[in-house]
Amino acid sequence: MKKTPFLALLAALPLPALADVPRVVTDLPVVQSLAAQVMGDLGRPEVLLEQGGNAHSYQLKPSQAAALQSADLVIWVGPEMTPWLDRALDAVTGAGAQLALLHTPGTHLQDFGGAPHAEHDDDAAEAHDHDEHAEGDEEHDHEEEGEEHHHHTGLDPHAWLAPGNAEVWLGQIAAALSEVDPEHAATYAANAKAAQASVAALDAKLRAELAPVAGRPFVVFHAAYGYLAAQYGLSVAGAVNLGDATSPGAAHLAELRADLAQQGVVCAFPEAQHDPKQIEILLEGTQVKLGGALDPSGSALSFGPGLYSDLMQGLADALSACLQP
Numbered sequence: 001m002k003k004t005p006f007l008a009l010l011a012a013l014p015l016p017a018l019a020d021v022p023r024v025v026t027d028l029p030v031v032q033s034l035a036a037q038v039m040g041d042l043g044r045p046e047v048l049l050e051q052g053g054n055a056h057s058y059q060l061k062p063s064q065a066a067a068l069q070s071a072d073l074v075i076w077v078g079p080e081m082t083p084w085l086d087r088a089l090d091a092v093t094g095a096g097a098q099l100a101l102l103h104t105p106g107t108h109l110q111d112f113g114g115a116p117h118a119e120h121d122d123d124a125a126e127a128h129d130h131d132e133h134a135e136g137d138e139e140h141d142h143e144e145e146g147e148e149h150h151h152h153t154g155l156d157p158h159a160w161l162a163p164g165n166a167e168v169w170l171g172q173i174a175a176a177l178s179e180v181d182p183e184h185a186a187t188y189a190a191n192a193k194a195a196q197a198s199v200a201a202l203d204a205k206l207r208a209e210l211a212p213v214a215g216r217p218f219v220v221f222h223a224a225y226g227y228l229a230a231q232y233g234l235s236v237a238g239a240v241n242l243g244d245a246t247s248p249g250a251a252h253l254a255e256l257r258a259d260l261a262q263q264g265v266v267c268a269f270p271e272a273q274h275d276p277k278q279i280e281i282l283l284e285g286t287q288v289k290l291g292g293a294l295d296p297s298g299s300a301l302s303f304g305p306g307l308y309s310d311l312m313q314g315l316a317d318a319l320s321a322c323l324q325p
Contacts, residue, residue, distance in 0.1 A: 022072035022096075022180045027082045028055055029298040030160050031101065033307035035075050037195040038173045038188050045075070047303060048085065052273055055297040058084050068092045072180050075173060078102035081157035099176040102157060106168040112156045114226050158296060161315075162227040163203040166308060167196045202309055206316045207232060213323035217263045219256065219288075221271035221279065224296040228315065237263045240278050253282060260288050267291040267322040272300040291322035 024045035026032040032047035039045060048064050049055060060068075068074065069092050078100040079086035089098065101107065109117035159165045174192035178185035214233035223239040238256050259265065265288050270276035272295035283290055295301060298311040 021184070022177065023067075023070060024073045024075060024177070025067050025071040026074075027076035027085045029301065029303050029307050030311060031075055031077060032303060033298070033305055033311075034160075034166060034169055034195070035173050036305040037198075037308075038170060038177060038192045040187065040191045042184055042187060046071075049082075049297070049299060051299060051303070053299055054273060055082065055299060058082070060084065060088050065092070072096040073099065073176060075099045075101065075176065077157055077160070080155050097176065097180055099172065101169045101172065102155075102159060104168065104172040106172075107159060107165050108162055108168075108227075109159060110156055110226060110230065111154055112223050112226060114230055117155050156223070156226045158224045159227055160308070161225065161296065161312075162231050163199050163206075163312065164231075165227070166199050170195045170199070198309070202312060203231075206312060209316050209320055210234065212325070213320055216267075216323045216325070217265045218291070218319070218323060219260070219265055219268040219279075219282070220294065221269065221274055224271075225294075225315075232316075234319070237265050240268075240282060257282060257286075260286055267319075269294045269318065269322070271295070289322050292318035294318055 021039070021043040024035055024039065024043070026035055026045050026047050028049050029047055029051075032045050035045040046067055048060065048067075049058055065088060068088060073096050074085075074089065076082055076085055076098070080102060102109065111117045160169070170192045174185075174188040177188045181188075210232040215235050217235045217237040219238050219240065220236060221239065222241040223236075225234070225236055228234060229236050238259055240253070240256065260268075260282075267289045268279050268283055269291040270279045270293045272293045276290075276293065279290065294315055295311065296315070298307050301307050301310050301314070
């Protein structure tokens, strides 16, 4: 009788069922990058903000709303950063777990201007009132036709620009993924630990690169760089736009122009996805140099696990190149 080869017998046996990897949806490219590092080869998290989109005021497509509906886990910065997602989540029924990174334990928070922000305790985070942010207080003031005006007072939500927060968030993402997918908990934890080591190494590299330009004043397009400045001893002398959906008034521009000389401003930096004309007009007739465009949310970069490193390195390189004595 003809014998069946052993390998053929193995191939005929039923394979063990593999656990489904959770469907993860993120708000911003930088969050997707951190989540992708934790998920590793197990899966790829989705990102809602499209390349070139405005992180503060984005309009979800119907297909993206459907993605929220079927998500096992939504990871986002929080309503202070992406109020459009806050409203979308309120409208979704049956969505999975949520992780608002700004409200996770261990996150360093500061207000615009650099003052420490009161930490959220666990109860406050759980009882967080989405309507408060959807309708607006100091942070968000919705004008006619639903236009958002993100005013730069109160909590600064750009907390990923402090690498220490990115390290904390990697651990929080691993914990959240383990809750919805306990079978792969060890993999998530190992990936997060490796990613945290990479972020720590990146932080040391950026600190050395930016040390020679610490304290040299510069102007930015909008107030998004407080955590970066605090981390590396940088000096932000002002911002052209006081709100993301508004143009600067003549009085503000006149005051800022006077500050260019009084504060010894070295450079002014435009921002990705925004017309640099306002910066260029501000600098006309001055000795202030025009720097390269900054991209604080990574919306102009290639999406994926390497985006966080590319974002931070790109900011450091642009700042260093212009501010060097």
